[in-house]
Amino acid sequence: MKLSYKWLSEYVDLHDITPEELADRMTTAGLEVEGIEKAASGTNLVIGEVLECWDHPDSDHLHVTKTKIGPNPEDVTQIVCGAPNCRAGLKVITALPGSELPVGKIGAKPVRGQESNGMLCSLSELGVPKSWQSEYQLAGIEELPADAPVGETNVIGYLGLDDTILDVSLTPNRADCSSMWNMAKEVGAILDRKVTWPDYEGCADKGTPTDFKVSLATDKCSCFYGKVVNHVEVGPSPEWLVRCLHAAGMNSINNVVDISNFVMLETGQPLHYYNLAKLPAHEITVVDDRDMKMTALDGVEFDIQKGDLLITTGGEATGIAGIMGGEESMIDENTTAIFIEAASFNPVSVRRTSIRLNLLTEAAQRFTKGVEPLGMHKAVDRSVQLLEKYCNASGFEETVVAGCENYTPVTVTETLSHCNALLGTAFTMEQVKDVLRRLDFAPEVNGDEIISHIPSYRTDIERQADIDEEVIRLIGFDSLGSTLPMMEATVGMKTPAQKMRDTTRDIMSGFALHEIVTYTLVSDDYIRSAYQPVGEAVELAMPMSEARRFVRTSLMNSVLECLQYNEAHQNVNNNVFEISTVYGKGIEGERLAVALDGKIADDPLHHTVKEGDFYALKGILCAWLERLGYSGSRIQVKENRTDTEHFHPYRSAELWLDKNLLGVFGEVHPAYAKKFDLKRTAYAEIDLKPVFGGRTSKIHYAPLDRYPSVSRDIALVVRTEVTAKEILDVVRKFGKKLVRSSEIFDVYEGEHVEKGYKSVALRIIYAAGDHTLKEEEIAGAHGAIVDNLRKALNAELRS
Amino acid sequence: MSDKIEQVQSEALRAVEECGSAEELQQLRIRYLGKKGSIQELMAEMKSLPKEEKPAFGQKVNLLKAAVSQAIEARQEVLSAGEMDARLAAEKIDITLPGNRTEIGTIHPLQLIRRELEDLFVGMGYTIAEGPEVELDHYNFELANIPKDHPARDMQDTFYIDPNTLLRTHTTAMQMRELEKAEGKLPIKLICPGKVYRRDDDDATHSHQFMQCEGLVVGEHITLADLKGTLEYAANVMFGGGRKIRFRPSYFPFTEPSVEVDVSCPFCNGKGCSVCKHSGWIEILGAGMVHPHVLEINGFDPEKCSGFAFGIGLERMTMLKYGIDDIRNFYTNDLRFLKTFDRFD
Structure with missing residues (x-):
């Protein structure tokens, strides 16, 4: 609301308070003043009269004037003016040399060779808003009335523009203050000053009978x-x-x-x-x-x-x-x-x-x-x-x-003790009563009780809390102390799921992944091509744009779009993750997206360069699940039978936790990646519900082996289709209790290995908890493993 | 004979002293201490001495032998230390080459601030509530004292899905769910962080999607001064010690009294700078005492309990804390931006 200081002062005495001070007081009391602007401004102004006016010899629009600027015959000066309405006999606003106007400082200097000692002004040059002026006023200099007193220096006062406009931001509950009279009451309450409204009551009581x-x-x-x-x-x-x-x-x-x-x-x-x-x-x-x-x-x-x-x-x-x-x-x-x-x-x-x-x-x-x-x-x-x-x-x-029902005035009864209890203050009855008096609430005190008679325009005051607010805002929030709640002790704790969410962020960022947060609202295209949508998409009734029409059902498109942006901005190794809810009609899901676009380790100097490929991703996902508390045997990676539209059919897999399919991970299908201008990108989108809601395995302590272990390597040649799992399953099955661990440490295809075959090297560690292994024991177990690798997988032992 | 011993001794000790390599030293060892060495020769000469002189002579030769071998040992140590030095010097590396590049990932700045707030309030005994982003009008508006056709519900502000469903416009919806769930049981002390949505055109200071973290405490004697103390504590944790809090009256439909909360500017310590527009204060959040009507419609008796609520805009707080000038940075996810936030700060 635009509030005229001058108009306001018709109702409240403001002679000793500047607009700036008033603005501060109002803001402190909840009527935020967002701007203060003078209606007009300018120094060294005087009302003048154009005595003579002739065309400038070197211009097609300028005039040269002799302008009278004071009562004496010698108070005449020459000023060049460009306004089309400049003419002899006109009373004008004259800015003398040294005058400071909103448009700049005025000097005495020749204009195209003609002496000019100041400027004849339009209202705009004094900073008067354009909306206050007519087309005619905007087109030229201001034409003052014929009786304007030449030599008058309080020009802005003469114009009635000696006003300041406060821009007050009213909260919705104080619509009453968009009335000048009510605003005056409010200011009166803030300043504790008398407010006088015009004497208007009963003016419409008169009238002859009507047929209307x-x-x-x-x-x-x-x-x-x-x-x-x-x-x-x-x-x-x-x-x-x-x-x-x-x-x-x-x-x-x-x-x-x-x-x-x-x-x-x-x-x-x-x-x-x-x-x-x-x-x-x-x-x-x-x-x-x-x-x-x-x-x-x-x-x-x-x-x-x-x-x-x-x-x-x-x-x-x-x-x-x-x-x-x-x-x-x-x-x-x-x-x-x-x-x-x-x-x-x-x-x-x-x-x-x-x-x-x-x-x-x-x-x-x-x-x-x-x-x-x-x-x-x-x-x-x-x-x-x-x-x-x-x-x-x-x-x-x-x-x-x-x-028009009869109006019944509203009264609100509050007690001093309740008021102080809600605010946490120790105000006296006198203080509270004083605030209510200033507000014209006609307070009546009755013991601890105080009854307020609410003026008709304060429709926002309905109950005790409203009174309490008036009290604190008018006494001032500076009087409020700082305490912490005195209450029953509560246990602050994150839920297991909340802790896992935090841990997931820590683990993922520990793997050099950067967390992203992408928009929930997506386009129709993203919904139609969504990876494993959680349900039927929720659509906005009135979207702001086609790009933001649906609530996303999956994260993949948003995440790939983010990679596309980063590639386009020359960022490399864009390895990211996002944790977000997804929505379908009547269903909420929570997912983890991981995307590797580039290298996961990139240090050629020290010969550690690792592509962010399927295996990098698999390593991250399995380590994450294990770190959350799911033992390796509960995590399974199976052939991808779910989605070969978004994923490379031969370089992707399903990730399972117990009996739950968590999602597909692996290389994004090149055809799909192309949609986002991506090349080889590994991506995983994991359903977090079973992960955050699952029973985690407890940490289990086993005494350390007291007897030495023995390590044996085996080099095999098997057909390419034979999987690592098949090989290790044989080791586990036939190695009996002596195998402590087994791992494949090399896989090789190419020169020296027949086509269709691969060479696999594995290392087996043997140990027993209660004695040092004898050579015969190891030989027995190792021999059984080797025999069965031959039988089960047609493996050929290399020397 | 004694002269000869002395002569051998001084000669041997000098030779050892002057010896420059392990090899040479080995030869000296042979020359003096070997089976055919000078000292052994002296021993052999002892046979020709009269019986009574033998013990004294023998003792002298033994002393000589001890002195020489001691000198050789000492010299040996000096020489091998030098050789080790030489070998190590040959292994010298350039320590100014960078170490193994160990990339560390980052947590999104909004999530960093969220966790910081969560940890802060959990430490004060708050729990963390959760709730849906696709929300019912009932929780987002009705229970929050914003009935149908309240101006705060203008269609321009809310993403409606159907007349009863919308994308939550504030995390207040979670507060209402928690109030309802409590079934009038006290106390309630929680925060509810999350994503919210409003119909705003995205620009440097507006985003149609943003994050809030609201807090709610309801108990038997909760006061406005408690709200101030709580927020003062939080501001000091979030923005560093010495922060002051200032309340200014404001309006929210679900609180009464309602306040805007300013914190003394952490950049200039309240003296006035460009960040605080020379006021010394920065507006950080809105808060208030839970409106008695909100308590009533959620089954609490405002005569018997009271509460406070506050709402923090995470983007605003993060932008203030790090001097970020464009809110869109949070959702563009440019890795150059994200990598700035490489620690809890």
């Missing part, structure tokens, strides 16, 4: 005040009124319309004045059951639907209630009689209609936030008072009232 009828055909209009004024004189508004409207960000139209807007700004109650002659009948009905088109004040046609509040007269629509009047009954220069409307329309209804029609007018915004119960009465009284004074209004008929 108002009926309410919907309960969405709870109250309607109407009044016929048979005579008004339309003309320009007085300067002070125009300045007030400008300060509030409104334009001046004519005195009658301006008064309706001014009264709205004063009281907060939107008003509508109709041209009485253009109303087809002396009757108004508020309805909400029409389906029709209607042309509003701004000449645009709108679609009215059932449910929209409409003002009708004689069956015809004359206005969209609370939003905008009809074109037909608009006040114009020929208007001689008017009908005043001040009503209360349902905020929800007005809000819906104004959003649908995209008509967020001042009135609509005020109705949306709700008007105060006594607003209509105030607005009609004040309208009559101002119309009489500034529009020569007469011929008032009595006020027509429809609806």
Whole structure:
């Protein structure tokens, strides 16, 4: 809200408080001032008169003037001016050399060879907003009235522009402060100063009997005040009124319309004045059951639907209630009689209609936030008072009232002890009572109790907590101490799943992976090509763009897109992971995505270079699961029978934990990778539910072997199809209890090995817990293994 | 004869002293201590001495032998130390070459801040609540005192899925679920971090997806001063010691009184700088006392209990803490950006 300091000071004495101080006090009390701007500014200004004006000899648009700037005959100076309206006889705003204006500093220097001692100014050059000025004013220098006193140096004061505009951000609960009168009350409470409203009450009580009828055909209009004024004189508004409207960000139209807007700004109650002659009948009905088109004040046609509040007269629509009047009954220069409307329309209804029609007018915004119960009465009284004074209004008929239940003032009873208990303060009754007095809550103290009588405009005050808030914000939050809650002890702990989530991040980042967070909302394409969608995709009713239409059902596309971005930005070894929820209709999942795009170790200097391939990924995934507490035997890697659309059919696998398929991992299918301009990329997407919810294996201590172990290597040649698992299964099965561990440490295909075969080297460690192994024992076990490798796998032993 | 002993001794000791290599020393050892060496020769000469002189002479020769072998041993040690030095010198490496490149991954900055907050509040006895991002209107709005057609629910702000379902616009939805789940049982002391969504065009300061961490405490005598103390403690942990907290009145539908919370600027210590726009204060979060109506609709008696709630924007806090100027960085995931956050800080 734009708040004029000058206007405000009509109601509250502000002579000893600057706009900046006021802004601080208001902000501290919850009315945040976001900006402070002077209506106009400039130093070393004087009112002058152009005595002579001739064309500049070396310019097609400049003028040279002799301008009088003081009472004495010698107070005449030469100034060059470029404005088209510059002419002899004009009273002008003159900026003398040394003047500082918002547009810059003014000096005395020749303009194209002609001496020039200052500048003749437009209002814009004094920083006056363009919206406050007419087209004519914007086109040239300001033309002062003929009686303007030459030599007057308080030019801004003379112009009535000695004002400062505070930009106040009102929270939704304080819509009352969008009324100048209520704002004055608020400022009065903050500063503890007396507030004086104009003496307007009862001005509309007069009136001759009327035949004008108002009926309410919907309960969405709870109250309607109407009044016929048979005579008004339309003309320009007085300067002070125009300045007030400008300060509030409104334009001046004519005195009658301006008064309706001014009264709205004063009281907060939107008003509508109709041209009485253009109303087809002396009757108004508020309805909400029409389906029709209607042309509003701004000449645009709108679609009215059932449910929209409409003002009708004689069956015809004359206005969209609370939003905008009809074109037909608009006040114009020929208007001689008017009908005043001040009503209360349902905020929800007005809000819906104004959003649908995209008509967020001042009135609509005020109705949306709700008007105060006594607003209509105030607005009609004040309208009559101002119309009489500034529009020569007469011929008032009595006020027509429809609806309008009797207003019952709200009282709220709070106790000092409850207030202090909620705030954690030790305020005295005197302090609390003082705040409520300043707010005009007429506090009544009764022991520990304090009863507040809430003024009609403070519709936000309903219960004790509201009173407590007023107390603390007006006494000031500086009085609040800092304590920690005194309460029953609680155990703060992360759940096992929460701990595992943290651990997963630690493990993954420990493997040189970088965590990413990508957007939840994705395109239709990403949904259609999703890897293992968790369910049927959830679609937004009104997406902001096609790229963000669905809630993602899987992470793969988002993660690959991130790799694509990083490659495009010359980042290498883009190894990332993401932990995120995914959603389908009625289902929530949580997944871990891991992507290796580049090398997982990249140090050629020290000969440690490792591609981020299937095996790198498998190593990471298995180590992660084991580290979380799942012993190796519970983790299985099986042939990929799930998804060969996204994955390389021969370089991918399924990852299982017990009986749960966690997901597929491996090289992204080259055809799919190409979609994201990727080459060889390894990717895994793991369902975290079974992982975070599973029973982990306990740490098991076994005494260390006391007897030495013996290591034996075997070199085999087997057919290429024979898997490592098949070989190790034989070792495990026939090595009996003596095999402590077995591992494959080399696999070789190529020269010296027949095509279709591979050479495999494995190392077996033998030991017994209770004695040193004898050579015969080892030979027995080793021999059994070798024999069975031959039998089961057709393996040939290399020397 | 004694002269000869002395002569051998001085000659031998000098030779040992001057000897420059292990090989030479070995020859000296043979020459003096060997079976045919000078000392052995002297021993042989003893036979020709009169009987009474033999013991004295023998003793002298033994002393000579001990002195020479001791000198050789000593010299041996000196020489082999030198040879080790030489061998090690030949093994010299360039210590200025980089060590093995040991890449360390990173945790996303928003997750770092989230964990920091979680650890902080868990330490104060809070639990961590979880809840769905695809949420019911009921929890996101109705229970939070934002009934249908409340201006805070403008269609522009919320991603609706159908009239009853939406993407949660604030983590308050989780608070409401927890209040409901508690069935009126006290105390409640939790935080609820998570992703939230609003209809905002993405730019340097807006994101349609962002993260919040809200806190909720409900008990028998919870006060506004408790809220201040709690947040002051948190601010000091998050932004370093000496932080002060300032409350300014504000409005949220689910709290009353409601406050905006400023922290004294950690960059200039409240003196005024460009980060705090020369005010000495930075707005970090919104908070307030749980609105009595929220307590009532969730089955608590506002006469018997009270509570506070606060909501932290993780992006804002992270941006403040590290001076990040564009919120989109968090979701673009440029590795150059992510690698900046290589430690808990």
